[in-house]
Amino acid sequence: MGRWTPDARGRLAQAAIELYAERGFEGTTVADIAERAGVTERTFFRHYADKREVLFAGSTAMQDAVLAAIAAAPEDATPLAVAGDGMRAAAALIDSAGGDFPRRRSAVIAANPSLQERELLKLAALATASGGALRARGVPEPAASLAGQAAVGAFHVGFAQWIAGPADATLASHVEQALATLPTLA
Amino acid sequence: MGRWTPDARGRLAQAAIELYAERGFEGTTVADIAERAGVTERTFFRHYADKREVLFAGSTAMQDAVLAAIAAAPEDATPLAVAGDGMRAAAALIDSAGGDFPRRRSAVIAANPSLQERELLKLAALATASGGALRARGVPEPAASLAGQAAVGAFHVGFAQWIAGPADATLASHVEQALATLPTLA
Numbered sequence: 533m534g535r536w537t538p539d540a541r542g543r544l545a546q547a548a549i550e551l552y553a554e555r556g557f558e559g560t561t562v563a564d565i566a567e568r569a570g571v572t573e574r575t576f577f578r579h580y581a582d583k584r585e586v587l588f589a590g591s592t593a594m595q596d597a598v599l600a601a602i603a604a605a606p607e608d609a610t611p612l613a614v615a616g617d618g619m620r621a622a623a624a625l626i627d628s629a630g631g632d633f634p635r636r637r638s639a640v641i642a643a644n645p646s647l648q649e650r651e652l653l654k655l656a657a658l659a660t661a662s663g664g665a666l667r668a669r670g671v672p673e674p675a676a677s678l679a680g681q682a683a684v685g686a687f688h689v690g691f692a693q694w695i696a697g698p699a700d701a702t703l704a705s706h707v708e709q710a711l712a713t714l715p716t717l718a
Numbered sequence: 719m720g721r722w723t724p725d726a727r728g729r730l731a732q733a734a735i736e737l738y739a740e741r742g743f744e745g746t747t748v749a750d751i752a753e754r755a756g757v758t759e760r761t762f763f764r765h766y767a768d769k770r771e772v773l774f775a776g777s778t779a780m781q782d783a784v785l786a787a788i789a790a791a792p793e794d795a796t797p798l799a800v801a802g803d804g805m806r807a808a809a810a811l812i813d814s815a816g817g818d819f820p821r822r823r824s825a826v827i828a829a830n831p832s833l834q835e836r837e838l839l840k841l842a843a844l845a846t847a848s849g850g851a852l853r854a855r856g857v858p859e860p861a862a863s864l865a866g867q868a869a870v871g872a873f874h875v876g877f878a879q880w881i882a883g884p885a886d887a888t889l890a891s892h893v894e895q896a897l898a899t900l901p902t903l904a
Contacts, residue, residue, distance in 0.1 A: 649835060652838055674895065685845070688867060713860055
Protein backbone atom coordinates (compact mmCIF):
# COMPACT_ATOMS: atom_id res chain seq x y z
CA MET A 533 0.00 0.00 0.00
CA GLY A 534 1.48 3.33 -1.01
CA ARG A 535 1.94 6.14 1.45
CA TRP A 536 -0.29 8.42 -0.49
CA THR A 537 -3.90 7.53 -1.11
CA PRO A 538 -6.86 9.74 -1.91
CA ASP A 539 -8.73 8.29 1.05
CA ALA A 540 -5.98 8.63 3.67
CA ARG A 541 -8.19 10.93 5.73
CA GLY A 542 -11.08 8.49 5.83
CA ARG A 543 -8.76 5.57 6.64
CA LEU A 544 -7.15 7.58 9.44
CA ALA A 545 -10.55 8.35 10.96
CA GLN A 546 -11.59 4.70 10.74
CA ALA A 547 -8.28 3.49 12.22
CA ALA A 548 -8.51 6.04 15.05
CA ILE A 549 -12.06 5.14 16.04
CA GLU A 550 -11.18 1.41 16.07
CA LEU A 551 -8.13 2.01 18.24
CA TYR A 552 -9.98 4.34 20.65
CA ALA A 553 -12.53 1.55 21.13
CA GLU A 554 -9.87 -1.14 21.60
CA ARG A 555 -7.30 0.72 23.72
CA GLY A 556 -9.14 3.78 24.95
CA PHE A 557 -8.56 7.34 23.73
CA GLU A 558 -5.73 7.96 26.21
CA GLY A 559 -4.09 4.64 25.37
CA THR A 560 -3.84 5.39 21.63
CA THR A 561 -1.01 7.35 20.01
CA VAL A 562 -0.86 9.12 16.66
CA ALA A 563 1.83 6.58 15.68
CA ASP A 564 -0.65 3.75 16.38
CA ILE A 565 -3.29 5.41 14.21
CA ALA A 566 -0.93 6.08 11.33
CA GLU A 567 0.36 2.51 11.43
CA ARG A 568 -3.13 1.00 11.39
CA ALA A 569 -4.12 3.28 8.50
CA GLY A 570 -0.94 2.36 6.59
CA VAL A 571 0.36 5.94 6.36
CA THR A 572 3.15 7.94 8.00
CA GLU A 573 2.68 10.14 11.07
CA ARG A 574 3.45 13.07 8.82
CA THR A 575 0.43 12.16 6.72
CA PHE A 576 -1.68 12.06 9.88
CA PHE A 577 -0.64 15.59 10.72
CA ARG A 578 -1.47 16.79 7.22
CA HIS A 579 -5.08 15.84 7.98
CA TYR A 580 -5.50 16.38 11.73
CA ALA A 581 -3.85 18.65 14.29
CA ASP A 582 -3.94 15.94 16.97
CA LYS A 583 -5.72 12.72 17.91
CA ARG A 584 -8.62 14.61 19.47
CA GLU A 585 -9.33 16.47 16.25
CA VAL A 586 -10.21 13.17 14.53
CA LEU A 587 -13.34 13.20 16.72
CA PHE A 588 -14.23 16.86 16.29
CA ALA A 589 -13.13 17.67 12.74
CA GLY A 590 -16.76 17.41 11.60
CA SER A 591 -17.98 20.21 13.90
CA THR A 592 -17.03 23.03 11.57
CA ALA A 593 -18.83 21.54 8.58
CA MET A 594 -21.84 20.86 10.80
CA GLN A 595 -21.97 24.42 12.10
CA ASP A 596 -21.59 25.75 8.55
CA ALA A 597 -24.50 23.58 7.41
CA VAL A 598 -26.65 24.76 10.35
CA LEU A 599 -25.96 28.45 9.74
CA ALA A 600 -26.53 28.12 5.98
CA ALA A 601 -29.89 26.41 6.57
CA ILE A 602 -30.95 29.09 9.07
CA ALA A 603 -30.04 31.82 6.58
CA ALA A 604 -31.95 30.02 3.79
CA ALA A 605 -35.13 29.26 5.76
CA PRO A 606 -38.43 30.71 4.47
CA GLU A 607 -38.88 34.35 5.41
CA ASP A 608 -42.21 33.80 7.18
CA ALA A 609 -41.08 30.79 9.24
CA THR A 610 -41.31 31.01 13.05
CA PRO A 611 -38.04 31.33 15.02
CA LEU A 612 -38.28 27.70 16.13
CA ALA A 613 -38.99 26.48 12.60
CA VAL A 614 -35.96 28.40 11.31
CA ALA A 615 -33.67 27.06 14.06
CA GLY A 616 -35.20 23.62 13.43
CA ASP A 617 -34.17 23.82 9.77
CA GLY A 618 -30.62 24.29 11.02
CA MET A 619 -30.86 21.10 13.10
CA ARG A 620 -32.43 19.20 10.18
CA ALA A 621 -29.45 20.18 8.04
CA ALA A 622 -27.05 18.92 10.73
CA ALA A 623 -28.91 15.60 10.96
CA ALA A 624 -28.98 15.22 7.17
CA LEU A 625 -25.23 15.78 7.03
CA ILE A 626 -24.60 13.01 9.55
CA ASP A 627 -27.12 10.63 7.95
CA SER A 628 -25.65 11.19 4.47
CA ALA A 629 -22.14 10.26 5.66
CA GLY A 630 -23.55 6.85 6.64
CA GLY A 631 -21.50 4.19 8.40
CA ASP A 632 -21.03 3.58 12.08
CA PHE A 633 -18.56 6.37 12.79
CA PRO A 634 -21.03 8.57 14.77
CA ARG A 635 -22.06 5.70 17.05
CA ARG A 636 -18.51 4.57 17.69
CA ARG A 637 -17.47 8.17 18.21
CA SER A 638 -20.23 8.61 20.81
CA ALA A 639 -19.07 5.53 22.72
CA VAL A 640 -15.50 6.87 22.81
CA ILE A 641 -16.69 10.29 23.99
CA ALA A 642 -18.98 8.78 26.65
CA ALA A 643 -15.97 6.94 28.11
CA ASN A 644 -13.84 10.08 28.51
CA PRO A 645 -14.92 13.10 30.63
CA SER A 646 -12.64 15.60 28.89
CA LEU A 647 -14.05 14.57 25.49
CA GLN A 648 -17.56 14.89 26.91
CA GLU A 649 -16.72 18.43 28.00
CA ARG A 650 -15.51 19.29 24.53
CA GLU A 651 -18.66 17.85 22.97
CA LEU A 652 -20.84 19.98 25.29
CA LEU A 653 -18.80 23.06 24.44
CA LYS A 654 -19.29 22.43 20.73
CA LEU A 655 -23.05 22.17 21.26
CA ALA A 656 -23.06 25.35 23.36
CA ALA A 657 -21.15 27.15 20.61
CA LEU A 658 -23.65 25.84 18.04
CA ALA A 659 -26.57 27.19 20.11
CA THR A 660 -24.91 30.60 20.42
CA ALA A 661 -24.08 30.71 16.70
CA SER A 662 -27.64 29.65 15.81
CA GLY A 663 -29.02 32.46 17.98
CA GLY A 664 -26.72 34.89 16.17
CA ALA A 665 -27.93 33.64 12.77
CA LEU A 666 -31.53 34.18 13.88
CA ARG A 667 -30.72 37.74 15.00
CA ALA A 668 -29.16 38.31 11.58
CA ARG A 669 -32.58 37.40 10.08
CA GLY A 670 -34.21 40.07 12.26
CA VAL A 671 -35.51 37.85 15.08
CA PRO A 672 -35.43 39.97 18.26
CA GLU A 673 -33.98 38.96 21.63
CA PRO A 674 -34.64 36.97 23.72
CA ALA A 675 -36.49 34.96 21.04
CA ALA A 676 -33.39 34.49 18.86
CA SER A 677 -31.19 33.09 21.63
CA LEU A 678 -34.04 31.03 23.07
CA ALA A 679 -34.84 29.42 19.72
CA GLY A 680 -31.14 28.61 19.22
CA GLN A 681 -30.95 27.01 22.67
CA ALA A 682 -34.22 25.10 22.31
CA ALA A 683 -33.39 23.76 18.84
CA VAL A 684 -29.90 22.62 19.82
CA GLY A 685 -31.42 21.07 22.95
CA ALA A 686 -33.81 19.14 20.69
CA PHE A 687 -30.89 18.05 18.49
CA HIS A 688 -29.01 16.89 21.59
CA VAL A 689 -31.98 14.86 22.85
CA GLY A 690 -32.71 13.42 19.38
CA PHE A 691 -29.06 12.48 18.95
CA ALA A 692 -28.96 10.65 22.31
CA GLN A 693 -32.10 8.72 21.37
CA TRP A 694 -30.68 7.85 17.97
CA ILE A 695 -27.47 6.50 19.52
CA ALA A 696 -29.43 4.47 22.08
CA GLY A 697 -32.00 3.17 19.57
CA PRO A 698 -32.01 0.65 16.71
CA ALA A 699 -29.20 1.08 14.17
CA ASP A 700 -31.50 1.31 11.13
CA ALA A 701 -33.25 4.53 12.21
CA THR A 702 -32.06 7.85 10.82
CA LEU A 703 -30.85 10.66 13.02
CA ALA A 704 -33.17 12.92 11.02
CA SER A 705 -36.24 11.00 12.24
CA HIS A 706 -35.23 11.37 15.90
CA VAL A 707 -34.40 15.06 15.52
CA GLU A 708 -37.71 15.61 13.73
CA GLN A 709 -39.59 13.90 16.57
CA ALA A 710 -37.78 16.02 19.17
CA LEU A 711 -38.49 19.24 17.24
CA ALA A 712 -42.14 18.24 16.88
CA THR A 713 -42.39 17.52 20.62
CA LEU A 714 -41.03 20.94 21.66
CA PRO A 715 -44.24 22.93 21.01
CA THR A 716 -46.29 20.35 22.94
CA LEU A 717 -44.40 20.88 26.20
CA ALA A 718 -46.23 24.03 27.25
CA MET B 719 -9.53 40.64 63.91
CA GLY B 720 -9.59 37.08 65.25
CA ARG B 721 -8.84 34.13 63.07
CA TRP B 722 -12.23 32.65 63.63
CA THR B 723 -15.35 34.51 62.66
CA PRO B 724 -18.81 33.21 61.93
CA ASP B 725 -18.75 34.91 58.53
CA ALA B 726 -15.33 33.71 57.38
CA ARG B 727 -16.90 31.92 54.41
CA GLY B 728 -18.67 35.04 53.18
CA ARG B 729 -15.58 37.19 53.67
CA LEU B 730 -13.47 34.66 51.76
CA ALA B 731 -15.90 34.71 48.84
CA GLN B 732 -15.94 38.52 48.79
CA ALA B 733 -12.13 38.73 49.03
CA ALA B 734 -11.74 36.15 46.25
CA ILE B 735 -14.09 37.87 43.84
CA GLU B 736 -12.35 41.24 44.43
CA LEU B 737 -8.94 39.72 43.82
CA TYR B 738 -10.04 37.82 40.70
CA ALA B 739 -11.29 41.14 39.29
CA GLU B 740 -8.09 43.00 40.24
CA ARG B 741 -5.43 40.39 39.38
CA GLY B 742 -7.27 37.85 37.27
CA PHE B 743 -8.26 34.37 38.38
CA GLU B 744 -4.89 32.87 37.39
CA GLY B 745 -2.98 35.69 39.09
CA THR B 746 -4.64 35.15 42.49
CA THR B 747 -3.45 32.61 45.07
CA VAL B 748 -5.27 31.08 48.03
CA ALA B 749 -2.74 32.87 50.25
CA ASP B 750 -3.81 36.22 48.71
CA ILE B 751 -7.48 35.44 49.35
CA ALA B 752 -6.91 34.35 52.95
CA GLU B 753 -4.82 37.44 53.65
CA ARG B 754 -7.44 39.82 52.24
CA ALA B 755 -10.17 38.06 54.23
CA GLY B 756 -8.07 38.22 57.40
CA VAL B 757 -7.99 34.46 57.97
CA THR B 758 -5.39 31.71 57.61
CA GLU B 759 -5.02 29.53 54.52
CA ARG B 760 -6.12 26.65 56.70
CA THR B 761 -9.40 28.44 57.28
CA PHE B 762 -9.78 28.90 53.51
CA PHE B 763 -9.43 25.15 53.01
CA ARG B 764 -12.02 24.45 55.69
CA HIS B 765 -14.53 26.25 53.46
CA TYR B 766 -13.36 25.62 49.88
CA ALA B 767 -11.41 22.82 48.19
CA ASP B 768 -9.57 25.29 45.93
CA LYS B 769 -9.83 28.80 44.51
CA ARG B 770 -12.10 27.64 41.69
CA GLU B 771 -14.64 26.26 44.12
CA VAL B 772 -15.29 29.76 45.48
CA LEU B 773 -17.01 30.43 42.14
CA PHE B 774 -18.92 27.15 41.88
CA ALA B 775 -19.79 26.30 45.48
CA GLY B 776 -23.33 27.58 44.91
CA SER B 777 -24.07 25.07 42.13
CA THR B 778 -25.06 22.24 44.44
CA ALA B 779 -27.55 24.35 46.40
CA MET B 780 -28.94 25.66 43.12
CA GLN B 781 -29.41 22.19 41.67
CA ASP B 782 -31.02 21.02 44.92
CA ALA B 783 -33.46 23.96 44.77
CA VAL B 784 -34.29 23.22 41.13
CA LEU B 785 -34.95 19.52 41.73
CA ALA B 786 -37.04 20.21 44.85
CA ALA B 787 -39.18 22.71 42.93
CA ILE B 788 -39.69 20.27 40.07
CA ALA B 789 -40.74 17.56 42.51
CA ALA B 790 -43.14 19.97 44.26
CA ALA B 791 -44.79 21.43 41.13
CA PRO B 792 -48.57 20.98 40.72
CA GLU B 793 -49.48 17.52 39.44
CA ASP B 794 -51.40 18.81 36.42
CA ALA B 795 -48.72 21.29 35.27
CA THR B 796 -47.27 20.90 31.76
CA PRO B 797 -43.68 19.59 31.45
CA LEU B 798 -42.42 23.08 30.57
CA ALA B 799 -44.28 24.67 33.49
CA VAL B 800 -42.78 22.10 35.86
CA ALA B 801 -39.25 22.61 34.53
CA GLY B 802 -39.92 26.37 34.61
CA ASP B 803 -40.73 26.13 38.33
CA GLY B 804 -37.25 24.67 38.76
CA MET B 805 -35.70 27.67 37.02
CA ARG B 806 -37.84 30.10 39.04
CA ALA B 807 -36.51 28.49 42.22
CA ALA B 808 -32.92 28.92 40.97
CA ALA B 809 -33.54 32.58 40.15
CA ALA B 810 -35.19 33.20 43.54
CA LEU B 811 -32.18 31.67 45.30
CA ILE B 812 -29.78 34.00 43.50
CA ASP B 813 -32.04 37.07 43.96
CA SER B 814 -32.47 36.36 47.68
CA ALA B 815 -28.71 36.25 48.25
CA GLY B 816 -28.58 39.85 46.98
CA GLY B 817 -25.34 41.76 46.49
CA ASP B 818 -23.14 42.00 43.44
CA PHE B 819 -21.43 38.60 43.75
CA PRO B 820 -23.23 37.01 40.74
CA ARG B 821 -22.35 39.91 38.42
CA ARG B 822 -18.72 40.04 39.51
CA ARG B 823 -18.55 36.26 39.27
CA SER B 824 -19.87 36.39 35.68
CA ALA B 825 -17.22 38.92 34.70
CA VAL B 826 -14.47 36.69 36.13
CA ILE B 827 -15.86 33.65 34.31
CA ALA B 828 -16.24 35.53 31.02
CA ALA B 829 -12.52 36.40 31.19
CA ASN B 830 -11.34 32.79 31.57
CA PRO B 831 -12.11 30.04 29.01
CA SER B 832 -11.62 27.13 31.43
CA LEU B 833 -14.06 28.73 33.90
CA GLN B 834 -16.53 29.25 31.04
CA GLU B 835 -16.25 25.54 30.23
CA ARG B 836 -16.97 24.62 33.81
CA GLU B 837 -20.00 26.94 33.86
CA LEU B 838 -21.38 25.31 30.70
CA LEU B 839 -20.83 21.86 32.18
CA LYS B 840 -22.75 22.84 35.31
CA LEU B 841 -25.65 24.05 33.15
CA ALA B 842 -25.56 20.85 31.08
CA ALA B 843 -25.63 18.79 34.28
CA LEU B 844 -28.57 20.88 35.53
CA ALA B 845 -30.49 20.22 32.28
CA THR B 846 -29.84 16.48 32.53
CA ALA B 847 -30.84 16.39 36.22
CA SER B 848 -33.98 18.41 35.49
CA GLY B 849 -34.95 15.94 32.76
CA GLY B 850 -34.43 13.10 35.25
CA ALA B 851 -36.64 14.83 37.82
CA LEU B 852 -39.37 15.21 35.18
CA ARG B 853 -39.12 11.51 34.32
CA ALA B 854 -39.46 10.74 38.03
CA ARG B 855 -42.81 12.61 37.89
CA GLY B 856 -43.94 10.35 35.06
CA VAL B 857 -43.20 12.66 32.11
CA PRO B 858 -42.28 10.38 29.17
CA GLU B 859 -39.27 10.75 26.88
CA PRO B 860 -38.38 12.72 24.84
CA ALA B 861 -40.62 15.31 26.54
CA ALA B 862 -38.81 15.08 29.90
CA SER B 863 -35.33 15.68 28.49
CA LEU B 864 -36.58 18.31 26.07
CA ALA B 865 -38.33 20.29 28.82
CA GLY B 866 -35.17 20.13 30.95
CA GLN B 867 -33.05 21.40 28.06
CA ALA B 868 -35.50 24.12 27.05
CA ALA B 869 -35.98 25.42 30.61
CA VAL B 870 -32.26 25.52 31.36
CA GLY B 871 -31.76 27.21 27.97
CA ALA B 872 -34.29 29.85 29.06
CA PHE B 873 -32.51 30.27 32.39
CA HIS B 874 -29.20 30.70 30.54
CA VAL B 875 -30.64 33.35 28.22
CA GLY B 876 -32.42 35.16 31.09
CA PHE B 877 -29.26 35.12 33.17
CA ALA B 878 -27.20 36.64 30.33
CA GLN B 879 -29.79 39.39 29.89
CA TRP B 880 -29.87 40.07 33.62
CA ILE B 881 -26.07 40.42 33.75
CA ALA B 882 -26.08 42.73 30.72
CA GLY B 883 -29.03 44.81 31.91
CA PRO B 884 -29.69 47.43 34.62
CA ALA B 885 -28.53 46.42 38.11
CA ASP B 886 -31.91 46.99 39.79
CA ALA B 887 -33.77 44.31 37.83
CA THR B 888 -34.25 40.87 39.38
CA LEU B 889 -32.96 37.71 37.77
CA ALA B 890 -36.43 36.28 38.37
CA SER B 891 -38.01 38.87 36.05
CA HIS B 892 -35.61 38.02 33.21
CA VAL B 893 -36.04 34.27 33.66
CA GLU B 894 -39.81 34.73 33.74
CA GLN B 895 -39.69 36.68 30.49
CA ALA B 896 -37.54 34.01 28.84
CA LEU B 897 -39.86 31.22 30.04
CA ALA B 898 -42.88 33.17 28.79
CA THR B 899 -41.23 33.68 25.39
CA LEU B 900 -40.50 29.96 24.85
CA PRO B 901 -44.07 28.94 23.87
CA THR B 902 -44.28 31.85 21.39
CA LEU B 903 -41.34 30.62 19.29
CA ALA B 904 -43.27 28.00 17.32
